[in-house]
Amino acid sequence: MRINLAYLLPNFFTALSAFFGVMAIIAASQAKFEKAFIYIVLSLIADGLDGRVARLTNTASKFGVEFDSLADIVAFGVAPAMMLFFAIGENYGRFGALVSGLFVVFGAIRLARFNVTTGELDPRYFIGLPIPTAAVVLGSWIMLDIKYGSNFDFLILIGALFLAFLMVSNFRYPSFKKINLDKKVALKVLILIIIVASFIYLYPVEAIAIILTVYVFYGFIRGVINYFKAIKRTNG
Numbered sequence: 001m002r003i004n005l006a007y008l009l010p011n012f013f014t015a016l017s018a019f020f021g022v023m024a025i026i027a028a029s030q031a032k033f034e035k036a037f038i039y040i041v042l043s044l045i046a047d048g049l050d051g052r053v054a055r056l057t058n059t060a061s062k063f064g065v066e067f068d069s070l071a072d073i074v075a076f077g078v079a080p081a082m083m084l085f086f087a088i089g090e091n092y093g094r095f096g097a098l099v100s101g102l103f104v105v106f107g108a109i110r111l112a113r114f115n116v117t118t119g120e121l122d123p124r125y126f127i128g129l130p131i132p133t134a135a136v137v138l139g140s141w142i143m144l145d146i147k148y149g150s151n152f153d154f155l156i157l158i159g160a161l162f163l164a165f166l167m168v169s170n171f172r173y174p175s176f177k178k179i180n181l182d183k184k185v186a187l188k189v190l191i192l193i194i195i196v197a198s199f200i201y202l203y204p205v206e207a208i209a210i211i212l213t214v215y216v217f218y219g220f221i222r223g224v225i226n227y228f229k230a231i232k233r234t235n236g
Contacts, residue, residue, distance in 0.1 A: 007059045009053050009057065009059070010049075010050045010051070010053040010054035010057070010059055010060075010064055011063075011067060013046045013047070013049045013053060014046070014047070014050045014064065014067050014068050014071045015067075015071070016046040017043045017044075017046035017071045017075050018070070018074050020039045020040070020042045020046060020075060021040070021074040021075025021076070021078065021079045022079075024036040024037075024039035024040050024043065024075070024079035024080075024083065025074075025078060025079050025082045028079070028082045028083040028086045028087070029082065029086060031086060031087075033083060033086075033142060033143065033146055034143065034146075036079070036082075036083045036139070037083070037139045037140070037142070037205075039079070040075065040076070040079055040080060040083070040135055040136060040139050041136060041139075041208075043076065043079070043135075044075075044132050044135070044136055047068070047072065047075065047076075047132055048132075050064070050068060051068070065115060066115075069111045069112075069114075069115055072107075072132065073107060073108050073111060073131075075132075075135070076107060076131045076134070076135035076136075077103065077107035077108060077111075077135070078104055079135065080103065080134075080136075081101070081103045082100070083138075083139055083142060084099065084100050084103065084138060084142060085097065085100040087142050087145075087146065088145070088153045088156055088157060089157065091153065092153075092154070092157060095157070096157065099157045099160050099161055099164075102164050103134075103138070103160050103163070103164045105164075106164035106165070106167050106168050107135075107164070107167055109167070110128050110131050110167040111131060113128070114126075114127075123175060124174065124175055125172040125173060126172070126173045126174075126175050127170055127171075127172060128166065128167050128168055128169050128170065128171065128173075129163065129166035129167045129169070129171070129173060129216060129219065130167075130173065131167055133212060133215065133216070134163040134164070134166070134167055134216075136208060136212060137163060137212045137213060137216055138156075138159070138160055140205055140208045140212065140213075141156050141209060141213075143205045143209075144205060163216070166216065166219070166220060169223070170223070171219045171222070171223035172222070172223065173215070173218075173219040174219075196211065
């Protein structure tokens with residue numbers, strides 16, 4: 001039986017994402033939270049590559065979709081939840097365990113919904129906060145709390161619940177998969193990317209936390225505004 005190596009490449013990146021997720025869980029259990037966060041970010045990078053490689057090589061498959069979801073629940077569901085529990089949650093007893101568990105459960109629901117609606121929705125948007133984004137945002141909040149000793153532990157637990165809710169919500173988030181830039185805008189975007197990259201280089205955790213938190217609240221606030229506009233039109 002001949003095996004097309006092109007089909008193995010995207011699945012390799014998916015497997016790598018799952019592997020980094022397991023490493024993040026182990027690091028979190030050993031209270032090595034910075035290492036756990038780095039592994040989650042590496043999982044994000046590997047997860048981003050698997051889909052792009054599959055599209056470039058035209059090797060997308062049903063197996064790849066299912067494998068990707070299983071890897072995502074490990075890397076972006078269980079790993080950040082364990083990081084949350086070992087860094088903060090265990091100090092709050094059952095409530096801390098509950099929040100960590102709900103983050104995983106709602107993340108799994110988000111992935112299942114994505115799989116059954118793929119191809120039916122506008123590819124320019126995600127319905128609900130993507131689980132990789134929620135994972136990295138949560139991890140960055142924990143790292144800021146540890147780095148600055150801000151004692152915002154309880155607020156981060158509430159924030160984790162908020163992220164879990166956003167994952168299963170109907171709020172729309174830009175996917176950035178299909179962006180057409182004309183020449184006039186391209187240069188400005190390039191300059192912005194360079195500035196952002198410089199910020200990330202100087203202050204990696206702070207930059208990731210700020211940029212992705214803005215993204216999180218952008219979708220939420222935009223959804224709330226549109227909701228009230230719809231009510232106003234209905235009653236108007």
